[in-house]
Amino acid sequence: MTDQSKFLPQGFRAAAVACGVKRDPSLLDLTMIVSDRPASAAGVFTQNRVAAAPVQVSRTRVPAAAVRAIVANSGNANACTGDGGLADARRMAELAAARVGCPPEAVLVCSTGVIGQRLPMANIERGIAHAAQNLAAEPATLEQAARGIMTTDTVHKMTTRTAELAGRTVRLAGVAKGAAMIGPNMATMLAFLLTDAAVACDALQDVLRRAVDESFNMIGVEGHTSTNDTVLALANGAAGATIAGEELAAFGRLATDVCTELAQAIVADGEGAKHLITIEVEGLRTRAEARAVAKAVADSPLVKTAIYGADPNWGRIVSAAGYCGVDFAERNLSLWLNGTLLYDHGAPAAFDAAAVSRRLRDQRDVHMRLKFDLGPAACRFWTCDMTEQYIKLNADYHT
Amino acid sequence: MTDQSKFLPQGFRAAAVACGVKRDPSLLDLTMIVSDRPASAAGVFTQNRVAAAPVQVSRTRVPAAAVRAIVANSGNANACTGDGGLADARRMAELAAARVGCPPEAVLVCSTGVIGQRLPMANIERGIAHAAQNLAAEPATLEQAARGIMTTDTVHKMTTRTAELAGRTVRLAGVAKGAAMIGPNMATMLAFLLTDAAVACDALQDVLRRAVDESFNMIGVEGHTSTNDTVLALANGAAGATIAGEELAAFGRLATDVCTELAQAIVADGEGAKHLITIEVEGLRTRAEARAVAKAVADSPLVKTAIYGADPNWGRIVSAAGYCGVDFAERNLSLWLNGTLLYDHGAPAAFDAAAVSRRLRDQRDVHMRLKFDLGPAACRFWTCDMTEQYIKLNADYHT
Numbered sequence: 001m002t003d004q005s006k007f008l009p010q011g012f013r014a015a016a017v018a019c020g021v022k023r024d025p026s027l028l029d030l031t032m033i034v035s036d037r038p039a040s041a042a043g044v045f046t047q048n049r050v051a052a053a054p055v056q057v058s059r060t061r062v063p064a065a066a067v068r069a070i071v072a073n074s075g076n077a078n079a080c081t082g083d084g085g086l087a088d089a090r091r092m093a094e095l096a097a098a099r100v101g102c103p104p105e106a107v108l109v110c111s112t113g114v115i116g117q118r119l120p121m122a123n124i125e126r127g128i129a130h131a132a133q134n135l136a137a138e139p140a141t142l143e144q145a146a147r148g149i150m151t152t153d154t155v156h157k158m159t160t161r162t163a164e165l166a167g168r169t170v171r172l173a174g175v176a177k178g179a180a181m182i183g184p185n186m187a188t189m190l191a192f193l194l195t196d197a198a199v200a201c202d203a204l205q206d207v208l209r210r211a212v213d214e215s216f217n218m219i220g221v222e223g224h225t226s227t228n229d230t231v232l233a234l235a236n237g238a239a240g241a242t243i244a245g246e247e248l249a250a251f252g253r254l255a256t257d258v259c260t261e262l263a264q265a266i267v268a269d270g271e272g273a274k275h276l277i278t279i280e281v282e283g284l285r286t287r288a289e290a291r292a293v294a295k296a297v298a299d300s301p302l303v304k305t306a307i308y309g310a311d312p313n314w315g316r317i318v319s320a321a322g323y324c325g326v327d328f329a330e331r332n333l334s335l336w337l338n339g340t341l342l343y344d345h346g347a348p349a350a351f352d353a354a355a356v357s358r359r360l361r362d363q364r365d366v367h368m369r370l371k372f373d374l375g376p377a378a379c380r381f382w383t384c385d386m387t388e389q390y391i392k393l394n395a396d397y398h399t
Numbered sequence: 400m401t402d403q404s405k406f407l408p409q410g411f412r413a414a415a416v417a418c419g420v421k422r423d424p425s426l427l428d429l430t431m432i433v434s435d436r437p438a439s440a441a442g443v444f445t446q447n448r449v450a451a452a453p454v455q456v457s458r459t460r461v462p463a464a465a466v467r468a469i470v471a472n473s474g475n476a477n478a479c480t481g482d483g484g485l486a487d488a489r490r491m492a493e494l495a496a497a498r499v500g501c502p503p504e505a506v507l508v509c510s511t512g513v514i515g516q517r518l519p520m521a522n523i524e525r526g527i528a529h530a531a532q533n534l535a536a537e538p539a540t541l542e543q544a545a546r547g548i549m550t551t552d553t554v555h556k557m558t559t560r561t562a563e564l565a566g567r568t569v570r571l572a573g574v575a576k577g578a579a580m581i582g583p584n585m586a587t588m589l590a591f592l593l594t595d596a597a598v599a600c601d602a603l604q605d606v607l608r609r610a611v612d613e614s615f616n617m618i619g620v621e622g623h624t625s626t627n628d629t630v631l632a633l634a635n636g637a638a639g640a641t642i643a644g645e646e647l648a649a650f651g652r653l654a655t656d657v658c659t660e661l662a663q664a665i666v667a668d669g670e671g672a673k674h675l676i677t678i679e680v681e682g683l684r685t686r687a688e689a690r691a692v693a694k695a696v697a698d699s700p701l702v703k704t705a706i707y708g709a710d711p712n713w714g715r716i717v718s719a720a721g722y723c724g725v726d727f728a729e730r731n732l733s734l735w736l737n738g739t740l741l742y743d744h745g746a747p748a749a750f751d752a753a754a755v756s757r758r759l760r761d762q763r764d765v766h767m768r769l770k771f772d773l774g775p776a777a778c779r780f781w782t783c784d785m786t787e788q789y790i791k792l793n794a795d796y797h798t
Contacts, residue, residue: 050721050729080714080729082746115714116747224701224715225722301700301785302623302793309794315479315514316623322449323624330449330479347481348515386700387794388787394701395708395786 009171009196011238015134016148019127022075030127031148038066039236042205046229052079053089063201071096072110079227099132146175157265168241170197176262198237215259272389283372294381296324304386310360314342336369408570408595410637414533415547418526421474429526430547437465438635441604445628451478452488462600470495471509478626498531545574556664567640569596575661597636614658671788682771693780695723703785709759713741735768
């Protein structure tokens with residue numbers, strides 16, 4: 001990563017302030033990101049039937065051609081808060097819009113944190129005013145924007161890319177937060193992608209949906225889908241490059257790349273995790289089948305504890321594949337762990353268990369490959385192991 | 400439970416021996432149950448695509464009109480063992496059949512334990528010979544039969560019922576094992592129901608399927624379906640009572656009752672568990688919807704760790720319901736925990752959190768009630784909490 005990583009793409013400013021939504025008054029808990037000009041905007045949201053108020057508000061506002069700002073708080077999810085919460089989310093956007101000087105509909109709103117408590121609106125109002133001042137005086141770095149949305153994250157998550165597209169240098173920056181699908185009741189995975197390329201909002205929505213499908217939809221910490229998951233993309237065109245036609249594919253790869261790096265960072269920061277596990281599944285009839293296998297393996301506490309225990313326990317992996325609803329016979333499946341063949345067309349393979357265990361113990365990265373012989377479809381999925389620390393974090397936290 | 404619980408129903412004998420399948424030579428690891436006369440038999444088996452060899456053998460043999468014996472070993476699951484394992488499972492039934500004096504097809508076979516290792520057939524052969532001697536000399540109690548199938552179980556699981564049916568006293572006894580859907584790679588939940596009533600095998604199969612659907616299919620420790628799950632029922636008619644017509648319903652309730660008690664005993668013995676959690680879901684359009692909600696709540700590590708931490712964290716429960724695929728709006732749902740209303744038609748209810756937490760801490764039994772207003776369907780589901788001990792047991796165990 002270069003020095004540029006400190007900076008937002010052209011025409012974006014950000015501010016992150018501490019306004020007392022979190023109990024610790026020294027922690028940043030409100031981020032504003034503003035585009036100086038109207039930006040195309042796209043969004044992908046949680047599929048949970050219990051969707052937080054800001055999700056209900058923001059998802060009606062994208063795709064859109066002229067969005068000016070994102071306002072996001074951490075520490076309170078504004079979820080399960082009824083009509084009052086919905087009014088709060090709308091008000092949060094209005095307050096930001098008044099400072100930016102744009103219609104309320106041109107502001108997207110996000111929240112992450114505790115479920116079931118009303119937002120402290122006086123703090124939010126103070127925070128937005130303070131952030132607006134900072135935007136004018138000393139715009140924040142990308143890192144501060146990333147820190148403003150952290151909850152149980154132990155590290156902030158951000159990445160940037162530059163590319164030559166449409167004859168110009170365009171930049172794409174991404175920030176994200178998340179340490180569990182729901183952390184210790186501190187809900188949510190949030191991510192914001194910002195680019196100074198110009199991309200029509202429908203094309204941007206398409207790019208974002210594909211990128212999310214390969215990245216944030218392919219991770220799991222414990223399989224518990226949050227009420228607040230939101231990924232937003234803003235493209236403001238400040239770089240003077242309009243991405244359309246064939247160059248959309250290249251831009252799409254860039255966006256997928258950024259989303260994948262952020263998604264991996266979320267899993268690597270999974271609560272209490274000691275290992276980042278990459279699961280590659282190949283040779284199934286459809287990608288949905290491949291994903292079902294990967295997700296069943298990733299979500300199994302028995303697989304996750306085996307990796308934590310450095311145990312090459314292929315039986316747990318194979319049997320998780322067996323109950324995910326995908327039709328196969330044992331002979332259709334072979335399994336490699338960190339490059340070692342453990343299970344060969346339905347039969348145990350001979351392998352040096354001590355060596356495989358040692359490698360699991362010594363390396364943070366774990367690679368599982370499940371190879372079927374039933375078709376051309378494949379996928380990659382990321383998860384983490386499960387440790388006593390995960391239990392402790394989630395049992396000791398109190399609402 | 401009365402003194403009768405020591406005894407099997409009329410016309411059944413059992414033996415349990417230690418034959419060295421388990422590493423500790425003092426532990427029982429082979430159980431034989433023999434009916435003196437041909438018995439109706441029924442069975443329900445794992446839905447895992449990776450089904451152990453004994454499952455593949457036994458499921459072709461039921462329902463049947465003339466079964467004489469069940470032979471089951473613990474310590475080795477005979478799963479993922481290919482054609483050799485299939486031959487071993489058939490051989491195990493043959494060896495038992497030779498001792499009993501019946502065709503091999505009249506013997507049902509089960510295994511539970513480590514996945515992916517071939518059965519030590521010399522030990523199994525010795526064990527069956529020894530068990531057959533004991534059957535003649537000093538038949539085992541129900542408790543010994545239950546102990547012979549234990550793996551990571553901390554207690555044996557058994558129960559009995561008597562009822563007046565068809566003008567006679569009939570007895571129904573059940574034994575089970577299981578401490579996780581898969582324990583530390585010691586696969587499986589097994590249960591055997593034995594009755595001295597006469598029930599035609601098709602009727603028995605129907606009774607068993609309904610009973611399993613209300614009991615063993617309504618429990619989860621961590622949601623990982625085993626390769627070896629098997630529930631068998633034998634009805635030998637030794638009591639002289641033939642159950643048919645309207646009395647089948649009463650017999651079915653008896654069987655459901657026995658299965659439910661055994662299922663709860665499995666969950667209560669869940670690895671590392673401190674709480675037995677009963678989840679009641681009501682007011683949905685179909686029972687399948689009610690079960691999907693209950694299972695999502697039961698399988699969520701965030702719900703399970705909250706209960707362990709004595710935290711009345713209704714947000715985790717409500718959001719788990721939200722991602723299970725069942726269509727509802729927040730206002731359709733209310734939630735009670737141990738009788739206290741926490742969430743009322745989509746909005747947080749006011750409650751004494753300290754009192755609810757204290758009760759969670761002090762009581763082993765936890766009751767969750769999720770009430771929807773969308774229809775007449777309901778279900779009950781049982782699970783346990785998740786503790787550091789679960790992680791420890793499953794991480795420290797090595798294949």
